[in-house]
Amino acid sequence: MYAQMVKSTGAGVKSREEMSAEEAAFQDRIDADIKIEPKDWMPEGYRKTLIRQIGQHAHSEIVGQLPEGNWITRAPTLERKAILLAKVQDEAGHGLYLYAAAETLGVSRDELTEQLLDGRMKYSSIFNYPTLNWADIGAVGWLVDGAAIMNQVPLQRTSYGPYSRAMIRICKEESFHQRQGYDIMMKMAQGTEAQKKMAQDALNRLWYPSLMMFGPSDKDSVHSAQSMAWKIKMDSNDELRQKFVDQTVPQAEYLGLTVPDENLKWNEEKGGYDFSEPDWDEFFDVLQGNGPCNVDRMEKRNAAWDNGAWVREGLMAHAEKRAVLKTAAE
Amino acid sequence: MSTLYDFALRMGDNTLILGHRVSEWCGHAPVLEEDIALANTALDLIGQTQLWLGLAAEEEGSGKTADDLAFLRDAWEFRNALLCELPNGDFGRTLMRQYLFDEWHLLMLKALQGSSEKRVSDIADKAVKEVSYHVERSRDTVIGLGDGTAESHKRMQEALDYLYPYVGELFTPDAVDTAAAEAGLAPDLASLRAPYDEALAATMAEATLSLPDSRFAHKGGRTGKMHTEHLGHILTQMQWLQRAYPGAAW
Numbered sequence: 001m002y003a004q005m006v007k008s009t010g011a012g013v014k015s016r017e018e019m020s021a022e023e024a025a026f027q028d029r030i031d032a033d034i035k036i037e038p039k040d041w042m043p044e045g046y047r048k049t050l051i052r053q054i055g056q057h058a059h060s061e062i063v064g065q066l067p068e069g070n071w072i073t074r075a076p077t078l079e080r081k082a083i084l085l086a087k088v089q090d091e092a093g094h095g096l097y098l099y100a101a102a103e104t105l106g107v108s109r110d111e112l113t114e115q116l117l118d119g120r121m122k123y124s125s126i127f128n129y130p131t132l133n134w135a136d137i138g139a140v141g142w143l144v145d146g147a148a149i150m151n152q153v154p155l156q157r158t159s160y161g162p163y164s165r166a167m168i169r170i171c172k173e174e175s176f177h178q179r180q181g182y183d184i185m186m187k188m189a190q191g192t193e194a195q196k197k198m199a200q201d202a203l204n205r206l207w208y209p210s211l212m213m214f215g216p217s218d219k220d221s222v223h224s225a226q227s228m229a230w231k232i233k234m235d236s237n238d239e240l241r242q243k244f245v246d247q248t249v250p251q252a253e254y255l256g257l258t259v260p261d262e263n264l265k266w267n268e269e270k271g272g273y274d275f276s277e278p279d280w281d282e283f284f285d286v287l288q289g290n291g292p293c294n295v296d297r298m299e300k301r302n303a304a305w306d307n308g309a310w311v312r313e314g315l316m317a318h319a320e321k322r323a324v325l326k327t328a329a330e
Numbered sequence: 331m332s333t334l335y336d337f338a339l340r341m342g343d344n345t346l347i348l349g350h351r352v353s354e355w356c357g358h359a360p361v362l363e364e365d366i367a368l369a370n371t372a373l374d375l376i377g378q379t380q381l382w383l384g385l386a387a388e389e390e391g392s393g394k395t396a397d398d399l400a401f402l403r404d405a406w407e408f409r410n411a412l413l414c415e416l417p418n419g420d421f422g423r424t425l426m427r428q429y430l431f432d433e434w435h436l437l438m439l440k441a442l443q444g445s446s447e448k449r450v451s452d453i454a455d456k457a458v459k460e461v462s463y464h465v466e467r468s469r470d471t472v473i474g475l476g477d478g479t480a481e482s483h484k485r486m487q488e489a490l491d492y493l494y495p496y497v498g499e500l501f502t503p504d505a506v507d508t509a510a511a512e513a514g515l516a517p518d519l520a521s522l523r524a525p526y527d528e529a530l531a532a533t534m535a536e537a538t539l540s541l542p543d544s545r546f547a548h549k550g551g552r553t554g555k556m557h558t559e560h561l562g563h564i565l566t567q568m569q570w571l572q573r574a575y576p577g578a579a580w
């Protein structure tokens with residue numbers, strides 16, 4: 001999940017009686033699974049919540065280039081380097097589709113970027129964790145993309161047309177990334193003692209941050225009800241987290257790795273695993289800017305933006321000169 | 331070692347080292363589209379490296395792989411032109427370096443499509459499509475930034491002044507190049523200079539940039555006689571895992 005704790009209207013879900021005629025007609029369309037398109041009327045809260053959610057997702061793709069990019073120059077084979085480059089390029093592409101989807105709601109990419117850079121907008125907590133050994137690149141694909149897919153597959157059916165269509169494209173690529181990540185883990189888990197150690201170390205560090213990607217428990221999630229009524233959030237945080245654990249634990253076992261949770265146990269009755277909650281204090285610390293890499297990530301993004309100002313200005317100035325010449329010639 | 335080996339190594343080391351440099355940009359470009367384009371360029375170059383170094387390894391004949399050549403040689407065994415290993419500098423310098431290389435690369439690959447060696451012409455057929463796009467993009471960017479604002483113009487002129495002394499090496503033949511040309515394997519290097527100069531003159535005119543008068547050329551990369559200090563640092567990153575954990579499969 002690349003969007004966490006997205007603020008909704010904060011006013012709670014309106015009952016039918018409280019809705020205006022427009023709002024009721026809007027809700028009817030959503031209930032009938034008819035997509036909302038950019039030119040359709042929509043409640044202001046729906047528009048704002050979507051901008052926050054899509055924007056946060058887009059920012060996550062952009063910031064997410066950094067932990068993976070961290071290993072591009074150290075990838076151990078030409079093939080791994082090519083795969084990782086292709087993957088990071090895909091992430092940037094996802095950012096592009098998502099910013100384009102957000103633009104249909106009346107906010108420009110530059111406005112969203114400025115809000116990211118000055119801290120008004122967030123990105124997923126997961127990208128504030130470091131990638132420390134090569135197996136982390138496997139674990140990011142396996143766990144982080146795995147968790148993202150868990151959330152994004154249902155979002156292909158989300159009510160807002162451009163968002164839904166972006167998700168359909170993104171999901172195709174993400175499942176490819178996840179397979180690539182698992183493939184790295186397989187190689188490491190079947191490799192030398194040192195490689196097995198790297199794989200276990202990556203799982204130890206990334207397991208709980210991956211569980212955090214689904215956001216806090218439903219009982220503490222104040223914004224979910226309205227988003228679910230609008231179908232911009234399709235499943236609850238806890239449902240998705242459970243699904244993720246149930247899917248991932250057998251994969252870890254297959255790799256011969258140990259999930260770092262002493263309380264992990266199959267629960268026959270519920271047909272799923274019991275597992276420990278992540279440390280939510282740590283999660284809120286990371287959201288507050290106190291994760292291991294927050295400062296570094298934002299410094300890098302700001303530097304890229306500031307150092308690139310002359311390039312953007314130069315190319316714009318050139319395009320304007322060209323336009324003037326063209327007009328003069330006509 | 332055969333002429334084909336030496337030749338494939340030079341081609342593959344160029345794309346490997348330049349691809350590595352370009353990949354350093356990942357996530358740091360001035361605008362999202364450029365992040366995508368830089369990653370894409372690096373990806374193409376690394377893909378071409380797999381082909382060229384694969385051919386060199388095959389020709390070497392002792393069971394080595396392209397990865398062995400990329401990750402287990404030391405600096406003096408690398409045969410890339412010095413231009414490829416120079417640090418990225420700012421975005422302008424990176425794109426100027428790319429443009430100066432791309433124009434040469436495209437002329438070279440077009441000539442190699444007619445190589446007497448089928449394995450070479452096959453690689454060239456594939457790479458030429460990618461590189462045609464590279465040169466289109468790097469040329470447009472050099473023109474856009476050269477003829478942009480006063481600041482972008484100044485930075486691009488500085489980039490050109492810094493990089494131009496590394497261009498000559500691309501056209502300076504040695505015994506390997508002469509043997510390759512005589513065998514019909516590769517074109518006469520010097521013959522590529524005139525069309526290159528013509529392309530550069532047109533681009534720089536449009537970019538309002540001035541080509542330096544001096545034709546002085548730094549040399550030593552393609553022969554391995556003397557690389558810059560920068561190459562060793564590239565290798566310490568690139569080869570680290572393979573060197574630290576010998577024999578592991580990744």
